[in-house]
Amino acid sequence: MDVQAGAPLRYQSPAGRWVLLATVLGSSLAFIDATVVNIALPAIGHDLGADAAGLQWTVNGYALSLASLILLGGSLSDRFGRKRVFLAGIAWFATASLLCGLAPTVELLVTARVLQGIGGALLTPGALAILEASFAPEDRAKAIGAWSGLGGIGGALGPFLGGWLVEVGDWRYIFLINVPVAALVLWVAARHVPESRNPSAARAFDATGLVTGAAGLGGLTYGFTAWPAGGPGDPVVLISLAVGVAGMVAFVVAERRSAHPMLPLEIFRSAAFSGANLVTFLVYAANGGVFFLVVVNLQVVAGFTPMASGVALLPVTVLMLLLSARAGALGQRIGPRIPMTAGPIVCAAALAWLSMVGADASYGTDVLPPVILFGLGLALLVAPLTATALGSLDDSYAGLASGVNNAVARAASLLAVAILPLAAGLGAGGLTDPGTLQPVYRTAMLLCAGLMTGGGVLAWFLIPNRLTAHTPAESFCDPCSPPMVRRG
Structure with missing residues (x-):
């Protein structure tokens, strides 16, 4: 059933809470599987006999398809209905998760992870677009902040549950548990989420943009992942990087010439939108490196158990839960520039501190303090950043704005996982050798601190104090019926 659309939802209303619950649970599936698999990497490597490249592609296979297709997911949600595409993504994600849990080899696991990323690309932009289109303008920053914070519940439970399942059960359960959660999301969303779309969106399919964008990201990622083993002169590395660069150039040319582009380049004329996405790229590249390497370093170098x-x-997600809605409200009250500048600088200090975690690390004195500081910085940053990226364009482009911002974030994380170990000096070594990993981890954390610092500096110069008000979105019960303009 489709919920009848009318007046915009309020943050404290029962209907608003149901919509928030559905979007949080759905997007948490994609977020958790982007990080929780890191905890299982040593177990996967031992069970399936995977080398460092295989383990990286267990992470990158998911991130690659997610980043490559998330623009398409945002565009489809604007065109054919945000709720409809969101539900399709949830169902796809659940099916792919089942395949991941049953994979007998690392090659089949990577393939299933690629399929899982496609589902994530459909559901992730839809979740934020639903919030942007459903809530009243004065409540959107609170809703997005609450979405960021409540997503921390999934983020908090995910690593805990994942570590416990790996330690006392089997790494496969971290994928199989997605299936009943997805069933719950489908039930809640079908009953309580209103449908919305952009009636003026073109119906044509931008196949050229899709292929060139995917080729660009895929070529760059594969080339950087293969570099440590093959070296910079390896033909596979050179060809992959050349394909990646050519694909990205072709993508820009194709979008500029297309009558119905997947990514209309004119949206980047908004200085706030462009600035928010540049900041997103830097800070999420740092996040990708942190969440990939910290849990591996704690197991391999510091000797922590998977759990x-x-x-x-966990303190990062708890702080996000407690503070993100407040940070969203703060950004709406004082403007996004200050929190988007201060947040990354605080994170940078935390990562410099976290780089010192080594073989004799104690959680209480060496790990917990910088983790708390990192969580405070992220809580200050994420909600204003997301609200700025979505609020910089007209509401009719909610799906596209969400898709672009998510694509930038996922591409940044994807490239960070591929490039950071290489830039930090991994060479031909493995991620499961303590002597090799420790110096690589230290250098990588300092590089991530530099990325965070760069994000804070860019935010100060590129993000305005106030965003311009835009036209409300058009939403309606049935995508085939005439639109009903919402009056706020």
């Missing part, structure tokens, strides 16, 4: 390493970053 202990899984809950080590």
Whole structure:
């Protein structure tokens, strides 16, 4: 059933809470599987005999398809209905998760992870677009902040549950548990989420943009992942990087010439939108490196159990839960520039501190303090950043704005996982060798601190104090019926 659309939802209303619950649970599936698999990497490597490249592609296979197709997911949600595409993504994600849990080899696991990323690309932009289109303008920052914070519940439970399942059960359960959660999301969303779309969106399919964008990201990622083993002169590395660069150039040319582009380049004329996405790229590249390497370092170098390493970053998600809605309201009250500048600088200090975690690390004195500081910085940053990225464009482009911002974030994380170990000096070594990993981890954390610092500096110069008000979105019960303009 479709919920009848009318007046915009209020943050404290029962209907608003149901919509928030559905979007939080749905997007949490995609967020958790982007990080919780890191806890299981040593177990996967031992069980399936995977080398460092295989383990990286267990992470990158998911991130690659997610980043490559998330623009398409946002565009489809604007065109054919945000609720409809969101539900399709949830169902797809659940099916792919089942395949991940049953994979007998690392090659089939990577394939299933690619399929899982496609589902994530459909559901992730839809979740934020539903919030942007459903809530009253004065409540959107609170709703997005609450979405960021409540997503921390899934983020908090995910590593804890994932570590526990790996330690006492089997790494496969971290994928199989997605199936009943997805069933719950489908039930809640079908009953309580209103449908909305952009009636003026073109119906044509931008196949050229899709292929060139995916080729660009895929080529760059594969080339950087293969570099440590093959070296910079390896033909596979050179060809992959050349395909990646050519694909990205072709994508920009195709979108500029297309009558119905998947990514209309004119949206980047908004200085706030462009600035928010540049900041997103830097800070999420840092996040990708942190959440990939910290849990591995704690297990391999510091000797933590999978469960202990899984809950080590729990304070980050708890702080996000407690503070993100307040940070969203703060950004709406004083403007996004100050929190988007201060947040990354605080994170940078935390990562410089976290880089010192080594073989004799104690959680209480060496890990917990910088993790708390990192969580405070992220809580200050994320909600204003997301609200700025979505609020910089007209509401009719909610799906596209969400898709672009998510694509930038996922591409940044994807490239960070591929490039950071290489830039930090991994060479041909493995991620499961303590002597090799420790110096690589230290250098990578300092590089991530530099990325965070750059994000804070860019935010100060590129993000305005106030965003311009835009036209309300058009929403309606049935995508085939005439639109009903919402009056706020």
